[in-house]
Amino acid sequence: MSTKFDIPPGSGQLVSLPVARLYTHNDLSIDVQAVRGKRKGPTLFVSAAIHGDEINGVEIVRRLLQHPALKNLRGTLLAIPIVNVHGFLNNSRYLPDGRDLNRSFPGSAKGSLAGRVAHTFLDEIVRHCSHGIDLHTGARHRGNLPQIRADMNNEATRQMAEVFGVPVVLHSRTRDGSLREVAADNDIPVITYEAGEALRFDEVAIRAGVKGVINVMRHIGMLPASRRRKAKVPPVLSDESYWLRASESGILRALVPVGAKVEAGDTVAMISDPFGSKSVEINASTAGIIIGRTYLPLVHEGEALFHIAKYKANIDRVYSRVEAFNEQHEPDTEKYPPSDIDEPPIY
Numbered sequence: 001m002s003t004k005f006d007i008p009p010g011s012g013q014l015v016s017l018p019v020a021r022l023y024t025h026n027d028l029s030i031d032v033q034a035v036r037g038k039r040k041g042p043t044l045f046v047s048a049a050i051h052g053d054e055i056n057g058v059e060i061v062r063r064l065l066q067h068p069a070l071k072n073l074r075g076t077l078l079a080i081p082i083v084n085v086h087g088f089l090n091n092s093r094y095l096p097d098g099r100d101l102n103r104s105f106p107g108s109a110k111g112s113l114a115g116r117v118a119h120t121f122l123d124e125i126v127r128h129c130s131h132g133i134d135l136h137t138g139a140r141h142r143g144n145l146p147q148i149r150a151d152m153n154n155e156a157t158r159q160m161a162e163v164f165g166v167p168v169v170l171h172s173r174t175r176d177g178s179l180r181e182v183a184a185d186n187d188i189p190v191i192t193y194e195a196g197e198a199l200r201f202d203e204v205a206i207r208a209g210v211k212g213v214i215n216v217m218r219h220i221g222m223l224p225a226s227r228r229r230k231a232k233v234p235p236v237l238s239d240e241s242y243w244l245r246a247s248e249s250g251i252l253r254a255l256v257p258v259g260a261k262v263e264a265g266d267t268v269a270m271i272s273d274p275f276g277s278k279s280v281e282i283n284a285s286t287a288g289i290i291i292g293r294t295y296l297p298l299v300h301e302g303e304a305l306f307h308i309a310k311y312k313a314n315i316d317r318v319y320s321r322v323e324a325f326n327e328q329h330e331p332d333t334e335k336y337p338p339s340d341i342d343e344p345p346i347y
């Protein structure tokens, strides 16, 4: 199949895919950096900012494209740092028609803007790939412990999820209209990396993301196996997670950070009224790991506060992997090299 990414082996090219004309008389496009190795291999897309305010992935893609390992690339890497350009410009998750791009697949060439972006992305990029990694963060005011979401019943996505190198892997079926759903319909294995918070850079999440993409590329044969025999932190699968919700409206004081281990009945937060005359405890319903939370301490009753992953495995064993992971990616430690690419950490 001939595509706009048929470039000579051992070369790179920035390709602009036109999507629609805006009312400003400017064109909206999706810009893709194609990098083709000298030798044959898989075609991988790495996309970010499908939700326009989820920007950790944009930095992950930037660092990936500078990564020295790409000198030995086999196959083709298609890097799309900003899929939802309109949302990115407006610090918004959505498109101007109020649509969520990740619920708009497969889209159509004559649809609204979200449908057209989805259609172009699917038709001109995803369909030409053998694998994909989609980079996300938590929503606005919500942070995620670095985690992979994948259909663990599919062998190819399961392997990608396991080699990525984050301790938390959630089995998740695909949602209607999502990129993962249409990719699965086309037999293209795609995993989602969820890490950090919307509109913020998170150095650990970014480093783990770059490393994870490289790990997947090594696994699928796009890059040679690592010479460094560094112990990886194997993930522990969680096939169930739940949100602890606010039992009252009020001001939230969180008592545990993202990544914490909780036992059933542990108090994870207090909600008080502004006068301090009334306080209620928020208790974990089960043992688990806090994999996401709200950072906005102003809550209405029923609001989702803490996302907790449940495990069949011993929770201490899971927690030790979360700790090892944080230690491995924490910047400025002398024990570990700061980064594969020689750049100072950002805060």
Ligand SMILES: [Zn+2]
Residues within 6 Å of the ligand: 051, 054, 136, 137
């Ligand atoms: Zn997202």
